[in-house]
Amino acid sequence: MNRELENALVASYPAIYRSLQPRFSGETRFECDDGWFCIIDELSRKLEAESQTSKLRAIEVREKLGSLRFRLRGDITSTVDSWLAEATRLSQHTCERCGKPAMLRGHKDGRVRTLCPMCAAAMGYVLE
């Protein structure tokens, strides 16, 4: 995710992102493309409010196999768990690059991502 969006998330939700670090030095903390910003923003807003009581903090935010993978430490209640599941489900239908309606597509190099038709064509992905 681009630095400007990353910084906006960390500034808006300081409690849950207080210890999120890039896995690789110099890399991004949010390892997915910008199209999922709104999903992460909405999820973060709920988690930040919840973090007052449950000490939640994000330890991993990335794309994996075309879905958003968002891992937390702290007291993960069933409500929190349902928010995470909802965000994952949304990511499976939202273009990771531009945020438009999308589905899972594959590349001949074996990689899969959730992309809209235009982004898929631009990046050489076809329907799975």
Ligand SMILES: [Zn+2]
């Ligand atoms: Zn797209």
